[in-house]
Amino acid sequence: MAWSKPIAITQGDPAGIGPEIVAKAFRDAPEVLQGAFVVGDCATLARALACIAQPGRPQVAVQRIGQLAQLQQLQHLPPHSLPVWQLPGLVEAAPWGAVSAEAGRAAADCVVWAARAALRGEVAALVTAPLHKEALSAAGVPFPGHTELLQAEAARHAGVPLAQMPVRMMLANDELRTVLVSIHVALREAIDAVTADNVLQSLRITHAALSRSLGRVPRIGVAGLNPHAGEGGLFGREEIEAIAPAVARARAEGIDAQGPHAPDTVFMRARTGEFDVVLAMYHDQxxxxxxxxxxxxxxxxxxxxxxxxxxxxxxxxxxxxxxxVADAGSLIEAVRMARALSNG
Structure with a gap:
């Protein structure tokens, strides 16, 4: 292999498009997927290979499932194999498109296994295919999504309370990066989460992460919560009482944070190069x-x-x-970014 440690890719909810976009990624971008393997169920991945088969097109990139007994086998699998780490007890052939506790449990189990392998240093990075939040809830998983589940696993591994393992979501493409103060909560709760402490913590996490990946201090544009960033208190006081004080404290720590700026223009300003990333106040913003x-x-x-x-x-x-018919492009980019971040 070209890399010392492999990348683990979870299969996602077996009733969704996760397994098939994983199969497509290995088929269509083998150079990107080199040194990666799937955590999941062999039968589920075999079904995914069958569903992406195209009549008349030679399936030269992936022809078979290569079940792994140890990670060192990755470099010795036959050509055109889809490497799978089989977890015991996963549901097989979950009905396409149906929410089920069994599928939710399978998706969660794959994430937990891969997260623990990453925390032990056995894999270089973790790439997660999509799971379904209703299925996760039906399975009794006490977390609304990947981010919260991974946060809990990391806190458990470190032996610290959840509050001492703060995390944030960043969504990025080649034109724009955005980080969120709050993630999967109701909008009313998201507004309550716009406090000076939460905004400052978000700025610190963003600064630390992007300083490592960019190799320099990132320029952070901070969005306001209200229209026109509150218009001096006419449309709300969150900017005056929470966001601006957090920005001032961050700047005193050497963080290049600017704002709060009007939410309807700050993303355009970042896209044209004024900022490296935008700190947004809630999920949809x-x-x-x-x-x-x-x-x-x-x-x-x-x-x-x-x-x-x-x-x-x-x-x-x-x-x-x-x-x-699902597009594997975003998954391929996720593997590419995981590789860059883990080697950075």
């Missing part, structure tokens, strides 16, 4: 601009973890699962 630019290139990166984790910026797409 930050993710809509990035996703509008195209989900095929967007990558989700979890900042603040003692491991590298990336994922595509789309969901399970139950409506098209099993048809072989």
């Amino acid at each position: 930050g993710l809509i601009p990035v996703k509008y630019l195209g989900v095929d290139k967007g990558v989700n990166v979890t900042l603040g973890l003692p491991l590298v984790r990336t994922s595509p910026d789309h969901g399970t797409a139950f409506d098209i699962a099993g048809r072989g």
Whole structure:
């Protein structure tokens, strides 16, 4: 292999498009996927290979499942193999497009195994295919998504309370990066989360992560919460009472943070090069601009973890699962970014 440690890719919810975009990525971008393997179920991945088969097109890039008994086998698998680390007890052939506890449990188990392998230093990075939040809940998993589950695993590994393992979500493509103060909470709760402490913590995490990946101090544009960034208190006081004080404290620490700026223009300013990243106050404020630019290139990166984790910026797409038409572009970019971050 060209790399000392492999990258683990979780299969995602087996009822969604995760397994088939993983199979497509290995088929269509073998140079990017070299040294990577899938954590999941062999039967599920074999079904995915079958669903992406195209009549009349030679399937030269991936022809068979290569089940791994140890990670060192990766470099010795036969050519055109899809390497899979088989976890015991995973559901096989979950019905396409159906929410189920069994599928949610399978997706969660793959993430937990891969996260623990990364925390032990056995893999260089973790790339997660999409899971379904309803299926996760049905399985009794006490976390709403990947980010929170990985945060809990990292805190457990470090032996610290969850509050001492703060994480943030960054969504990035080749035109724009955005980091979120809050992630998967109701909008009313997201507004309450805009405190000086939370904004400052977000700025610190963003500064530390991007300083490592960019090799310099990042320029952070901070979005306001309210229209026109509050217009001097006319449309809300969060900018005056929480966001601006956090920016001032961050700047005193040497963080290049500017704002708060009007949310309807700060993303355009970042896209044209004024900022390296935008700190958004809540989920949709930050993710809509990035996703509008195209989900095929967007990558989700979890900042603040003692491991590298990336994922595509789309969901399970139950409506098209099993048809072989899902685009693997975002997953391929997630693997590419995981490689860059883990080697950085």
